[in-house]
Amino acid sequence: MILYNSTVSGNCYKMRLLLAHLGLEVELRDVDVVSRSRRDFLDGLNPARRVPTLILDDGRPLAESNAILWYFGEGTRFVPEDRYTRAQVLQWMFFEQCDGMTIADISLYAYTHVAHEGGFILDRFPAIRAWLERVATQPGHVPIDA
Numbered sequence: 001m002i003l004y005n006s007t008v009s010g011n012c013y014k015m016r017l018l019l020a021h022l023g024l025e026v027e028l029r030d031v032d033v034v035s036r037s038r039r040d041f042l043d044g045l046n047p048a049r050r051v052p053t054l055i056l057d058d059g060r061p062l063a064e065s066n067a068i069l070w071y072f073g074e075g076t077r078f079v080p081e082d083r084y085t086r087a088q089v090l091q092w093m094f095f096e097q098c099d100g101m102t103i104a105d106i107s108l109y110a111y112t113h114v115a116h117e118g119g120f121i122l123d124r125f126p127a128i129r130a131w132l133e134r135v136a137t138q139p140g141h142v143p144i145d146a
Contacts, residue, residue, distance in 0.1 A: 001026045001027065001054060002029055003015055003026045003027070003054050003055075004051045005028045007145055010110035011065035014109075015065060017109070018078070022140070026054075045061040050063070052065055066093050069093070079102065089103065092108075093107045093108075101134075110144075112132060
């Protein structure tokens, strides 16, 4: 698999984090996300010409970080078997974390763990800080710059 990646993108970090948790290897191809002119090669792979864009082993492209998370998360411990709980995971993927390590946690962790870089101080939110610690200490965790 090939992941068109940016080390500064939380969306790309989500991919690297889940793939690491699942023990899946991926070839990273870094993309300069600042220079839009250098993304023409993504035209045939991702109409939005954004990262992350993943090329599966059979050559099919897949784009949008949460769609890629769902693709790899389905059938693993990260996507609950119960229909309602799965729907809650999807709900939380677009809002905030839920109980238990799921792809929703990975989706949100990618941004929340660097909230301080955007001037957001989480000192008043012990539950969020505790959640960040839980996610960071899970087996398979990788830092954003890995």
